[in-house]
Amino acid sequence: MKPIKIAVVTSMNGANSVAEAMSEIRREYGDVIYLKLYYVDDIRKGIEDVSSLIDADVVWLDIRNDVPAVKLIKEVLSSSANVVIGYSMGNIFGIGPVWLEREQSPTQQRIIGWMRGRMEEMAGRNDKNFDMSKMRGMMKMAGVAGKLPSRFFKEVSRRTTAMEYWQYGGKENTKNLLLYLAKEYGGQKITPKPPQEYPEPGIYHPLTKETFSTLKDYLKRYEREKEETVGMLLVGGSNLEDSAVGASEIMKRLEGEVNFIPIYSQDFKYPEAIQDFFFLDGKPIVDMVVSFLLFRMNGGPMGGDPKLTLDTLQSLDVPVLNASPMYLGEIQNWRESERGLSPIEVITHTTLPELDGCIEPILPCGYEESGFDQNIGTEVKAMAPIPDRLDRIAGRMEGWLRLKRKENAEKKVAIILYNYPPDESGVGAAGYLNTMESIKKLLKALKEEGYTTDELSGGLDELFTSQGILNSGTWLSKGVTAKNSVSVGNDDYLKWFKALPEHAREEVVGRWNDPPGDVLTYEERFIIPGIRLGNIFIGLQPSHGGDYKDIKDSLKKYHDKTIPPHHQYLAFYKWIQEEFKADAIIHLGTHGTLEFTKGKETGMSEECFPDILIGDIPHLYVYMVSNPSEATIAKRRSYATIINHLSPSFTDSGLYDELAEIEDLIHEYNEAKSQDPNRAKIVRDQILEKAKEANIEEEEIDDIYDELFDIKRSIIPKGLHTFGETYDCDSFIDFITFVLRYDRGEIKSLHRLLASSKGIDYDEMMREPGKIAGDKSYAELAGEIEEIAKEIVSIALNGGVKEAIDHLKVPKMHKSRSIDDLKKTLTFGLEVASNLKRSDEMGSLLRGLSGKYITPNIGGDPLRSPDVLPTGSNTYQFDPRLVPSDAAYIRGAKIAEDTLNHYKNLHNVYPQSTGVVLWGFETMNTKGETVGQILRYIGVKPVRKNPWDVRLKLIPLKELGRPRIDVVVNICGIFRDTFPNVVKLLDDAFNLVSSQDESLEENLVRRHTQEIFDQIKGEVDGVELAQKLSNARIFGPSPTEYGTSLRNLINSRSWDSEGDLARAYISDMQYIYTADLHGYKSGETFEGMLSRVELTSQIRDNHDYEVTDLDHYYEFSGGLSKAVESVSGIKPEMFITDTTKEIVKTEGIDKAIQRGVRTRLLNPKWVEGMLDDGYNGAQHIQERVENILGLAATTNEVDNWIWGEIEDRYILDEEVRKKLEEVNPWALNNMMETLFEANERGYWEASEEELEKLREICLEVEGWIEDRS
Structure with a gap:
């Protein structure tokens, strides 16, 4: 009988076991099997000829992550007659398992449909529902059903039995899998042993390869002779032996120092396994855990209930170190790479374990070639240790154990x-x-x-x-x-x-x-x-x-x-x-x-x-x-x-000086309009005159009132935070009241509910604050509602929800619905308050110093996302697989349309191209609003089937109602490192749009791709590269950098002209990021894309920072604008969209700067808060003044009056100046130097009188500093 031809395609997992198994099979059975092994990466690189798969009788697939390779394989096998079986996780990474997607016979199609239905049912859309053991249960059930007299169930049984062999892993199971395939599909007269299962969950000793089903049995064999014990988490199933490589090396390094309990769970039910093996008589018996897992502990790739994991690890209360090996990568490639881990490895090996509180991601081992093996027809790639990394892991383990056992005094x-x-x-x-x-x-x-x-x-x-x-x-x-x-x-x-x-x-x-x-x-x-x-x-x-x-x-x-x-x-x-x-x-x-x-x-x-x-x-x-x-x-x-x-406590900006006077005059004007028209005209003139003096550009009363309303309701930080402190009583009430301003799905805004009880349309009130309702403006009513909200929150905090609602006396006609909504809202507010009270920053730090587990929690703006509370947690990022969230896409789509409409209102046409700043900071906070904005510009919508499977749907031009607008995306290095999957998603979206057969007038992405291609095709190495570069839309700093040099140039005053800043930005941001290119330097492509940009946009998403508070705003938004102006000769429109308020608002950068200056830098309330925090508060003031210079240099949108007001507020106001001199005279001196520089560079046209006063005070401060020195 001729040998069966088997092709094994793997990401490297199991290759060594296949080689060892084939060696034994040939020794024991002769040439019953001819096997060729293919590595996914070799297929992707073109090293292996994938067309040879068609010659195999059986193709066995274990493809974990490579979609391009999957597509190649599917193309080859789509019309072949061979048997394709897959223990493939391709569906998790965005494409269905190859063997499920392939057209088969009617019987096989029924099998495919049945299996797909069961798998999708088990995976579901909700991570918490996924249970790996159910999938194993399905396999068991299929095995039993195979005994029925039905070809359908027989085939199901054969395939699931084969999958069981591979799933349990190891040489013996692999050997019997190959024999089973030879018997079932090759007609060989062989009787393989059934799949060898391990106890689930169990203990596995990596050095002796023994397994134990109970802690009692293990401790009989390996007594706890040492004072300290380390728990180890190994991957169960087909990866068990690979994960044991690093574990065995750690055990050798720390032999004689600590005890070890290495456990595994094939079903990814590690919380249960931890309870079984790391506790004895209800008490933890391990002092540390080292995890060799990928994914999360509960539920594996699809995730399970995270609360179970966190509760278990909190009870265990020891650090959990992340020693996940490179299950998908080779050591040599990693060593040579500036990037380090691949995008999928960043998610599976680092991001997801962080959600469980795992710390210190260090690679203990990875795959390495160990020579050509004729039994598999290729090189053997086996898991191998990385000695220096294992030394580091062992050293850091000793560091944590020492910290745990040492007396504090020592x-x-x-x-x-x-x-x-x-x-x-x-x-x-x-x-x-x-x-x-x-x-x-x-x-x-x-x-x-x-x-x-x-x-x-x-x-x-x-x-x-x-x-x-x-x-x-x-x-x-x-x-x-x-x-x-x-x-x-x-x-x-x-x-x-x-x-x-x-x-x-x-x-x-x-x-x-x-x-x-x-x-x-x-x-x-x-x-x-x-x-x-x-x-x-x-x-x-x-x-x-x-x-x-x-x-x-x-x-x-x-x-x-x-x-x-x-x-x-x-x-x-x-x-x-x-x-x-x-x-x-x-x-x-x-x-x-x-x-x-x-x-x-x-x-x-x-x-x-x-x-x-x-x-x-x-x-x-x-x-x-x-x-x-x-x-x-x-x-x-x-x-x-x-x-x-915590962020510092928050308050509302309020109004001050001329701004408060103007508001009073507007109230007088509104009253006079109905009672004394002549008086109203006089007051109107006074308002316009005062507004002009206060540098308010609006010329209509309603527009001025809108501006004041926006300033007054802005939420601003009140000074700085002192570590370990929480908010005082008033600030606590303010914080909860601010949290309840916003709608959160089914939880309605408290302010909206209060407005509704008065018969007021809340959205209309926010959009038209100057409108008169009865005898008051909406702005006045909003102020009253704010005070009522604070009162209600205070009562609820002190007396509970019922007392607060009783006090409110909801009108009967609104009673039933409103009471329920109020209960939900106030109950949510009390939950937030409870979490805020539980913040224990100092306690967490002290726990860390004692070698304890620090509970993980998502990070973000606590007002926008109060689920970040309590603080004292180990921050992790938002799950990148879920970007953009459904809500973020909807908000991003609105932002895209708002910016385009703003531009069209100014120019009567749509822009050809937009420049968008995309930060990791914003993406984690908003869950992807800017990503949604970018996708909407080009007319694409994401469709998420599960966390691993996001498809892109093209919005028809008719539905979009406008051309597809091109986008030049400017990312920071942090976005590159933390959202590599989103880089690919966006790149796929641009490629999808540019490939559409649509007119160049309606598809500007396609148009510009063709133009850039024609421009560069003769100047780069090959047509394929030219195509990739012309399709590229994502640019960022080099792989070795995180930002640009603009901040450093501004801070050090090391620039002569604005052209220097533009050239620096282009030089620093000319690196292309796509699915295939990582930091490819192409200044010509970048400049070509920039030359077409007519609008730039960035989102302001965080209550802590206005555009004036953070130097990165002028670095990226300002730098991008200046680069566009330098290349095209035309200054683009610059828009900032504020998503921190109830109504998303898009405005010009000039307005955003003015708001930041008025609500914070010039606001006595903000200044007082900073000065109350002494030396460090003065630092923050100094930083803001320097940021104004950066904005002036990069946007040219800082009005002259701002500089004069800064001098008045901080230099000429003797009380403020004396306070600055007292707490941080060096910061004051630096501020004055910045004012001199602003004047020298032409951004501040200061009078000689203003400059003379500045010089006098500068000499005085320098003398003060010298005296202190």
Whole structure:
């Protein structure tokens, strides 16, 4: 009988078992099987000729992630007569299993339909419903049904039995699978053994390969002889042996130090397995868990109920380290890649485990070629250890275990602050955090917990600035800094430096020359700026890229990821590791530079500087809850466990000065219109005159009132947050009231319900605040409703929902429906309040220092997404598979239409192309509003079948009602790293649209693709590349960068003209990102796309930040606009869409800047809040003034009056100035330098009188600083 021909197509999983199985089969049975193994990646790359699959009798498929390969295989097999069987997860990754999609005989079609129905039923749309064991149950049932006299059930049984062999995995099962296929489909007279099952769940010892079904049996065989025990989570089924490779290596490294309990669950029911094996008599018996899993713990790829996982891990209360191997990747490719992990690996190996609270993603092993094997006709790719990564995992395990067992009095903790700008003004700079007060509270808490430390008697800022403990002090000499700081000799440093990987040493020396260099060195010693308080070290993170003598140079290179850390940067962290011997590092505040140092995007190697700098020390990072994007980078690149903190308390902006006077006049005008028309005319003239004096551009009373209403109701932060504190009583009520302003699905806005009870259309009230209803304007009624809402919230918080509703006295005609809606809304408000009260930031930090589990939670704007509460959690990002959410797409579509209509109203035509800024920060917060906006511009809608399966549906032009508008997408590096799947989704959408047979006038994507192709086809290497480049629409920084150099140029004043800024933006953002190209440099393509842009757009999505509060707005929106203007010669329309309010509002960048200035920078309420927070509050004011300069330079939309008002508010107002002089005179001095620069560059046309006053005060402040120094 001739041998059966079997083709095995795999992502690498099981290849080694196939080779070993074939070797045994040939030895025992001879040539009964001819087998050829194909790797998916080789098919994708064209290394393997996929057409040869047609010659096989049976094709066995295990394809986990490669859609292009799936399509190739389907094309080849669609008309063949061979048997195609798949243990394929292709359906999870966006395409149905190959063998289910193929046209078969009528009987097979019935089989296909039955199986597909069952699988889809089990997967469902809701992750919580998925249960892997049900799928295994289906296989069992199919096996029994196969005994019935029916060809239909017989075939079902054969296929499911084959799948069982592969699912259980290992050499024996693989061997018997191949024999089974030979018997069933090749007619061979062979009797294979049935599938060998493992206990479910069970314990598997990687070194001895023994399995145990109970903890009791395991502990009889392996007693707990050591003090500490480590639990291990291995992947059950076909990946068990692969996941055991890393586990066995860890066990060898820590043999004799700890006990191990390695468990698995084939059904991905790890919460149940943990309860069975990591608890004894109801008490945890493990001190740490190391997970070798991919996906989430409960439910695997489709996910299960996350609450069960979190409840289990909270009960266990130990750190869970993520040591997921590269189940889909090769070690060599990873080593050579700047990217590190592939997009699918980022999701499966990093993102999804983070949702369960797993920390420190370090790769223990991956696939590696071990030579050609004739039994499979190709190279064997087997799971192999990565020794240096395993050393790092083992070292960090020891670090966490040491932290858990050590007495607090013996623990050494390094607390790292940021010094940006790296001068006297920037000690402890952090986003919305009063670090000086936070340090005081932290030291007090540590002392109370028994740590060996002293509390500070005075202010930390004064201690550091007066003694010159800085990175680049301006007012004190380096000698003073050296005298008052810790220092390290060059000889000691050389010992540490020589121990670094060779490539890392070469990079440092290549950029910074031989040590010690001249960055913060003194007399051949490295200065380590910081102080020791017993066992606590408080230090300033080194400036990332500059010479001590040149602060401008330091600022320019501060965030430059292409530059390796200098010697003093390395010396700082090596001193903490080797000499201070810290048991833990706390980085305090958002954010520093360690996590942005040179290295891979994800999946660090030993040559990546974040890995080198953090070493084996447990890393806790205090971070803003509203910034999950950059927190995610810290988690993945510097192994940080995030302890998130609240945003500052919020209040409404209110009105002040002339703005308050204008509002009073408008109220008088409205009253006079009906009572005294002559008086009304006089008041109207007064309003217009006052509005002109207040630089309000609107010329109609209603428009002026709209502007005032918008300012007055704006929510603004009130100062800074102190770590470990919560809101005071009034702020607490304000916060819940603000939360209840918004509709949230079935939960109606409290304000809407109150308006409805008065017979008022809430949406109309928001859109037309000047409209008169009865004897009052909508704006006045909105103010009254706001006060009633606060009162109701206060009553509900103190007395409950019933008391609040009783107090409200809802009119009878509204009673039934309104009462139910009010109950839902107020109950939701109380739930939010309860979560807010449960915030325990300091407690979580102390738990982290004791080696405990930090509960994970999503990050985001707490007003917009109160599910981020309580704080003190380990922040994770929104699940990238769900971007855009249905709601985000709908809102994004509206934003797209609003921006286009704004443009059309101005120009009477639609724009040809739009430039859109797409941030990870915004995407995580809105769940993809900008993504929805982009898709709507080009007329595409996403259709999500399940989290892994998102299809793109083209909206017909007739339904769209306008042309498909082209889009140039500008992403930041964080979006690139955290949403690689969305990059592909958007790229697929652009390719779909450009391939449509539609007129060039109606499909501008297609038109521009053809134009760019014709422009570049003769200048690039081949037609295929030209096609890819002309289809590309997503541009961003190079793979080694996260942003542009614009901020550094502005901060360091290292630019001569606006053309310099435009050229810098183009140079930094000319890298293409598509499904196939990752950071491909193509300035010509980028400029070609920019030349067609007529409108730029960005979303403002976070209550913490107006466009004036964050330098990234001028960096990206401003930089994009300036680049377009530079290339095309025409300034594009610039729109900002604010989605933080009840009504989404699109407006020009000039209006957005004015609102930010009026509600915050010039607002006495905001100023007072910042000044109350002293030194750090002054830093925040300084930053905003510098941002205004950045906006002026990149948008040319900062009005002259703004600069004059800044001078009036902060420099000429003696009370404010004296306060600034008292708390942070260096920040005040920097603000004045910014004003001088604005004047010199022509953005502020200051009078000579204004400049003279500024000069006088500047001299006074400098004298004040010198006296303090």
